[in-house]
Amino acid sequence: MKKPDRALRDIHTADDAGGNGIHPLACLLVTILYILAVMSFQKYNMAGLAGMALYILILCIWYDISILDMLRHIWPAFLLTAMIGIANPIFDSTVSAGTLSMATLIVKGCLCAAAAYILIAQTGIRPLCSALRTLHFPKELIVVLLLMYRYLTALVREVKQMLTAYRLRTPGTKGLPFRTWGSFVGLLLLRSIDRAEEVYESMQLRGFQGDFLLSPGSYSPVWSAVYTVLWGIAIFALRFFPVFQMAEVLLWRILK
Amino acid sequence: MADIEITDVNFSYQKGREVLHQISLRVEHGRSVGIIGANGAGKSTLLKLPVGLLDGYEGTIRAAGQAVEKKNLAQIRKKVGYVFQNPDSQLFLPTLYEDVAFGPRNYGYPEEQVRQKVMEVLERVRMEHLKDRQIYRMSGGQKKLASIASVLSLDPEIILLDEPTIALDPKNRRNIIEMLNGMTETKVIASHDLDLILDTCEETVLLAEGSVICRGKTEELLTDPELLEAYDMELPLCMQGGRSRFRG
Numbered sequence: 001m002k003k004p005d006r007a008l009r010d011i012h013t014a015d016d017a018g019g020n021g022i023h024p025l026a027c028l029l030v031t032i033l034y035i036l037a038v039m040s041f042q043k044y045n046m047a048g049l050a051g052m053a054l055y056i057l058i059l060c061i062w063y064d065i066s067i068l069d070m071l072r073h074i075w076p077a078f079l080l081t082a083m084i085g086i087a088n089p090i091f092d093s094t095v096s097a098g099t100l101s102m103a104t105l106i107v108k109g110c111l112c113a114a115a116a117y118i119l120i121a122q123t124g125i126r127p128l129c130s131a132l133r134t135l136h137f138p139k140e141l142i143v144v145l146l147l148m149y150r151y152l153t154a155l156v157r158e159v160k161q162m163l164t165a166y167r168l169r170t171p172g173t174k175g176l177p178f179r180t181w182g183s184f185v186g187l188l189l190l191r192s193i194d195r196a197e198e199v200y201e202s203m204q205l206r207g208f209q210g211d212f213l214l215s216p217g218s219y220s221p222v223w224s225a226v227y228t229v230l231w232g233i234a235i236f237a238l239r240f241f242p243v244f245q246m247a248e249v250l251l252w253r254i255l256k
Numbered sequence: 257m258a259d260i261e262i263t264d265v266n267f268s269y270q271k272g273r274e275v276l277h278q279i280s281l282r283v284e285h286g287r288s289v290g291i292i293g294a295n296g297a298g299k300s301t302l303l304k305l306p307v308g309l310l311d312g313y314e315g316t317i318r319a320a321g322q323a324v325e326k327k328n329l330a331q332i333r334k335k336v337g338y339v340f341q342n343p344d345s346q347l348f349l350p351t352l353y354e355d356v357a358f359g360p361r362n363y364g365y366p367e368e369q370v371r372q373k374v375m376e377v378l379e380r381v382r383m384e385h386l387k388d389r390q391i392y393r394m395s396g397g398q399k400k401l402a403s404i405a406s407v408l409s410l411d412p413e414i415i416l417l418d419e420p421t422i423a424l425d426p427k428n429r430r431n432i433i434e435m436l437n438g439m440t441e442t443k444v445i446a447s448h449d450l451d452l453i454l455d456t457c458e459e460t461v462l463l464a465e466g467s468v469i470c471r472g473k474t475e476e477l478l479t480d481p482e483l484l485e486a487y488d489m490e491l492p493l494c495m496q497g498g499r500s501r502f503r504g
């Protein structure tokens with residue numbers, strides 16, 4: 001599959017997610033808790049952070065999320081934290097301590113990005129927005145979030161059309177020559193902004209006032225509560241107890 | 257009172273480049289009016305005005321009994337449906353069902369009623385079998401039908417359609433025409449498809465370079481080859497009987 005096609009498919013998969021029985025609010029709360037826990041680790045505590053990866057791993061298996069796909073989506077978080085952390089080896093007390101603190105920063109960034117990615121895959125964008133509304137998240141911000149998401153679709157679609165149009169008229173060349181990038185990107189922005197504006201207009205014409213009404217999906221309150229409580233306990237344990245060491249000790253005891 | 261009343265309206269997107277000049281247009285309740293004109297004549301622009309998509313016009317516009325002003329827009333938009341020229345601008349939810357249900361849900365209909373409404377509308381455009389189809393996997397014509405359905409689901413009293421038959425195959429084109437003719441709502445249809453206008457509209461307005469050139473009975477306007485030719489259009493295909501499609 002070509003890149004724009006794949007991106008479109010990914011976006012629409014996120015659209016379709018949800019309906020797994022667990023209320024988006026529960027997923028959102030657990031994700032927030034998880035991100036807070038990850039962020040609160042000390043800058044040299046790599047072992048503890050490694051434990052937090054369990055959450056990601058379990059959810060990926062549970063929801064059948066491809067880890068490769070996920071990595072493909074979170075690499076900007078990797079780059080960003082790497083850029084922020086690059087000064088650590090220079091300014092920290094020793095070089096090795098600096099390298100370690102840089103590594104934990106990068107891992108933190110990636111874990112948070114992965115948690116957010118899983119959240120969208122779990123719930124879908126609209127249920128997520130409506131969950132945010134339940135938490136009294138400001139309407140305006142949700143509309144912006146939603147529009148950014150919509151804008152993404154419009155952008156990808158325009159890229160696809162423009163690339164196709166370009167290819168058809170330049171047989172034999174591969175990719176986009178550097179000199180045409182400027183006009184390509186400029187035109188692209190204009191076109192996708194126009195399109196996103198029209199999409200927003202059409203939403204308003206059909207009575208959209210900033211509230212995303214959730215189609216009463218098949219959410220089970222019991223499962224949602226169980227999900228929240230279990231993950232709450234697990235995240236607490238992973239955060240405050242050296243779970244791996246304890247498991248190792250336990251294992252040795254049993255083996256003996 | 258007329259359903260749509262546009263009086264002495266001027267409009268420009270950019271200062272100094274007027275796109276509509278001194279337009280006046282009344283559409284009485286239950287009528288259907290066609291708007292024709294060459295590319296860039298201002299048809300789409302004119303159609304966007306009554307739903308308040310463009311601001312900064314001069315003159316007065318009333319739709320569904322109310323002045324088109326910010327404070328009335330919510331009520332006007334409940335009664336006036338607008339179908340975009342480009343369906344990609346209109347459809348934005350993952351599946352056909354979801355998109356058609358979007359409007360009714362926004363107005364707080366109970367879910368059972370939403371479902372009924374959606375199915376009824378999909379039946380009208382003969383797309384029930386596609387209700388769970390992902391919109392980005394639909395063909396151009398299917399999207400066009402879907403965008404019409406998503407507007408009909410709100411039961412508008414007045415419906416503005418920009419190129420409703422663009423990208424439709426003959427069968428779906430006929431469906432749309434039958435559907436339009438079966439509707440009692442007030443309709444304004446902008447199109448290059450003069451056969452469509454001839455089949456669906458009692459009256460027609462000819463626009464050129466942002467001005468109304470003339471308005472009259474559709475049969476009279478569209479059977480006047482000199483007039484049409486003067487404004488870069490041709491007789492509807494069904495009138496071009498002399499030119500056989502099979503030579504000889």
Ligand SMILES: Nc1ncnc2c1ncn2[C@@H]1O[C@H](COP(=O)(O)OP(=O)(O)OP(=O)(O)O)[C@@H](O)[C@H]1O
Pocket residue numbers: 269270275293294295296297298299300301302341
């Ligand atoms: N967003 C815009 N900004 C600036 N100018 C615009 C914009 N949209 C349209 N125009 C200009 O306004 C004029 C009328 O455009 P409009 O889209 O109303 O024409 P139309 O009759 O619908 O044409 P078509 O048959 O091609 O759809 C054109 O000259 C066009 O260039």
Ligand SMILES: [Mg+2]
Pocket residue numbers: 299300301341418
């Ligand atoms: Mg137009």
